[in-house]
Amino acid sequence: MTGGIASHWLIYPRHASERCTFLEVSDCISKRLGQPSELPMSLMRRLRRKLFPPHGVVEGYENEELVETILRKTIAFQAEENWPLVANVGSVLDFGGGAGIHYKIARQTSPDTRWAVVETPAMVRRASKLATNRLRFFSEIHDAADWLGSIDLMHSNGAIQYVDDAIGTVKALCAARPATMVWYRVPISNGSAKKETQKSFLSHNGPGKMAVESDKVVKYTRCWIPQASFVDAHQGYALIERGPDPRERGTQHFYFAQIE
Ligand SMILES: C[S@@+](CC[C@H](N)C(=O)[O-])C[C@H]1O[C@@H](n2cnc3c(N)ncnc32)[C@H](O)[C@@H]1O
Numbered sequence: 175m176t177g178g179i180a181s182h183w184l185i186y187p188r189h190a191s192e193r194c195t196f197l198e199v200s201d202c203i204s205k206r207l208g209q210p211s212e213l214p215m216s217l218m219r220r221l222r223r224k225l226f227p228p229h230g231v232v233e234g235y236e237n238e239e240l241v242e243t244i245l246r247k248t249i250a251f252q253a254e255e256n257w258p259l260v261a262n263v264g265s266v267l268d269f270g271g272g273a274g275i276h277y278k279i280a281r282q283t284s285p286d287t288r289w290a291v292v293e294t295p296a297m298v299r300r301a302s303k304l305a306t307n308r309l310r311f312f313s314e315i316h317d318a319a320d321w322l323g324s325i326d327l328m329h330s331n332g333a334i335q336y337v338d339d340a341i342g343t344v345k346a347l348c349a350a351r352p353a354t355m356v357w358y359r360v361p362i363s364n365g366s367a368k369k370e371t372q373k374s375f376l377s378h379n380g381p382g383k384m385a386v387e388s389d390k391v392v393k394y395t396r397c398w399i400p401q402a403s404f405v406d407a408h409q410g411y412a413l414i415e416r417g418p419d420p421r422e423r424g425t426q427h428f429y430f431a432q433i434e
Pocket of ligand 1: 235269270271272273275292293294297330331332333334336337338
């Protein structure tokens with residue numbers, strides 16, 4: 175299967191208040207990070223893109239040009255928003271958290287939170303220059319867990335579908351025993367697991383807008399995960415909430431809490 179061109183660098187803060195829905199989204203954050211619907215290309219640009227698509231192709235999240243683009247955009251991003259999900263949260267393991275964009279936003283609300291991003295080795299190598307005593311990057315879940323000690327929240331937004339073994343990765347995250355687990359934009363299939371090639375423009379990767387020298391098409395392999403396998407992999411956790419994630423077609427959001 176081949177997906178269309180999409181921008182999929184989004185962010186969905188969950189509201190901490192029980193009166194608010196799990197999917198409550200801060201429009202201003204979404205706008206500033208550049209969701210597809212918030213990046214209206216002019217008709218002329220759209221036409222030009224269609225007639226003259228970029229020639230270069232970048233393959234996969236380990237590509238250095240892609241990592242560099244995400245890093246530069248994350249550094250340039252100025253966070254201002256409030257994010258109630260992380261209020262009073264002491265430690266977060268952010269699986270697939272890029273160059274730490276969610277941490278930049280979280281620290282506005284919760285400046286003392288310790289934040290461990292688990293990422294590809296290529297991203298860890300480059301993003302580690304942004305590390306502080308509260309933000310660290312790891313390529314292994316157990317190293318992130320060791321550094322954090324106890325984990326209040328496992329957060330993951332649009333990343334589990336890009337790993338080779340999604341279910342094994344979910345189990346490894348559960349083994350780190352976070353108190354709560356929040357997943358956004360998980361592509362869920364009703365049948366068996368299936369893989370597809372997803373495409374986007376290089377310039378659409380990373381938060382917000384930034385010109386790139388010459389745009390390219392980025393290709394990634396994305397997996398659609400069977401719902402039952404995804405939920406069942408959360409041994410020792412209760413599923414508190416789930417539903418369609420309106421920010422990316424076909425994806426779901428989930429909220430689990432530790433029970434044992
Ligand atoms: C669509 S981006 C989402 C980034 C960020 N969570 C957000 O919402 O803006 C997917 C992220 O998953 C990361 N990723 C891909 N494969 C990974 C792996 N095996 N382990 C950890 N992260 C991975 C990519 O490097 C990328 O940063």
